[in-house]
Amino acid sequence: MRRVAKIAAACLASAALAVSATACGSTSTQKESGSDKASGGKGGLKVGIAFDVGGRGDHSFNDSAARGGERAKSEFGGQIRELTAKDTDTEADREQRLTDMAAAGYNPVIGVGYAYASAMTKAAKEYPKTTFGIVDSVVDAKNVNSIVFTEEQGSYLAGVAAALKTKKDHVGFIGGVDVPLIKKFEAGYLQGVKDTNPKIKIERQYLSHGSDTSGFSSPDKGKEAAQGMLDKGADVIYSAAGSSGNGATEAVHGVKGAWAIGVDSDQYNIPGLAQYKSSILTSVVKNVDIGVFDLIKSVKDGKPLTGTNTYSLAKNGVSLATSGGFIKDIQGKLDEAKKKIVDGDIKVKTTP
Template sequence: MRRVAKLSAACLATAALAVTATACGSTSSDNASSPSSSGGGKGIKIGLAYDVGGRGDRSFNDSAARGADKAEKEFGGSVKELTAKTSDTEADREQRLSDLADAGYNPIIAVGYAYAPSITKVAAKYPKTNFGIVDSVVNAKNVDSITFTEEEGSYLAGVAAALKTKKDHVGFIGGVDVPLIKKFEAGFTQGVKDTNPKIKVDTQYLSHGSDTSGFASPDKGKEAAQGMLDNGADVVYTAAGSSGNGAIEAVNGTKGAWAIGVDSDQYNIPGLAKYKNSILTSVVKNVDVGVYDLIKSAHDGKPLAGNQVYSLAKNGVSLATSGGFINDIQAKLDAAKQKIVSGQIKVKTTP
């Protein structure tokens, strides 16, 4: 029987908001850093430090949560979750990780590239604790770096968009203009142009630099997508965490338009069910697999370290087929995938 520890009224309010106010995972993370724990105290103690949006973002963080949930069910023990705020400083991130380490959680997984500097410092202070980081590489003996070839999955999304657009006009929305999200843009644009160089690709980022609000602002995502639709685009791919929920909502309100989801198979996300017939496909990034692999390795006494790269060839990234909307172009998508896997197509990582 799963037992949940409820820590405070404030935490409860935050948790409720995270579940109910998210769109593609979108709560205003300024309310957060809410810890929650589960399990009966026996077995492995898993620490999760989420990026902005946290559990319930219907995208990136939720994928990580699925991996931890699977491990908890399989191995027993407990999970403690802490969620980043858009206002976080480096000291906040270090403190979050240190709190988990001091409480005996092992492994501790930081979900998101923003944790790279803090993982580097905290892992050195706690050499007997195993850490993981998603979407960045930290070189330390006790750190497992979990990375993905986002550009390869995005290339296939670009092929799908090019084959489905009726207006020869598509759009890409990124959460923050950082190198990681640039990989999504680069792959998508290359996939579109390799399929049909005449297609116009609009690009917009929701926030810039150290401002991570672009990952947790469904209103900004909706506004950006609506602008692209008004400008003539009829397929919009959004790599922006919970902000993508707003983009999907905007696309759903435009007849004949398609949205492309990200990280999770968003067609099958209950909170997005009313929009699912507008979700052409999703670029699935199996963060859950990477998280589970690390936890299992720690449980088995042989914790992973170094850089584990989850590629298209290893099904680390893929295109979701839910809804059957890409069935008619599946053969062409499979051909493109094979060319990437064989090395015939080299997918760019920068636009």
């Protein structure tokens, strides 16, 4: 997945990761994607958002970012141009996407996902008067706002919940791609489980590796991985795998007494997952929408946010959803764990 006062890829899908067609022109990338979308009226701000793989409808990382843009459009008016990444994107595709939007007057231009880092470094240099924002990575440039989160802290709480809810002392973790960002989710979850009950067995699996980002946009892979864990005896499975996690949730729903833990968005309340919500224990919510909104508002106010802005558990940058009431019976222990993290009594690891 994914995470203070100072509020953190392409070709992925999360809680969380992103890119795709170009904002202007008619490149082959744009034609293949078919995902160039503009909305809003004329005048006011022109906001460009380059989504991760999966784009809108992933019920997770990208949808959270989209909510930030929608809120800004509702409050401030203006236009939003949305583009979505493909698994086959190259660095050139990502850079062109960002620079085309900047050249067309979109400001800010936001890359949703760590994979935009290299492309944004170049785009920000080429368009120094445009404010750029990147989610889940840090770009060292004067005109870039790096929006990062403490995903490991929210995932720790998910681990505590899993350990308290498992009936078989056997849980699982599914990661989309084995990159440092997703390893933060894994690390926090494992630590939360083990700190609560060191005897619990933990299954772990990544759906793709290296430059292959299909693990963020393959519900079939998520379903297969979850089914394998369920067959081995796991009864609580946490997925940090973008839209692939939807497949995992479907598999869990098919097993009586098993629980799924969602990521990035409160998946219990996602209409597209309504048929499975009775099996969604909780979700590690990563408030990407807040980071996106804060950046857009800062540009509107004429005081653009730049630098590295970290959204932590202490500032509700990450949290554990309570929808459905399934963790009500353990809320006291979760609150206790949260307080220890915020107070610094628990140091959550960022690597497994």
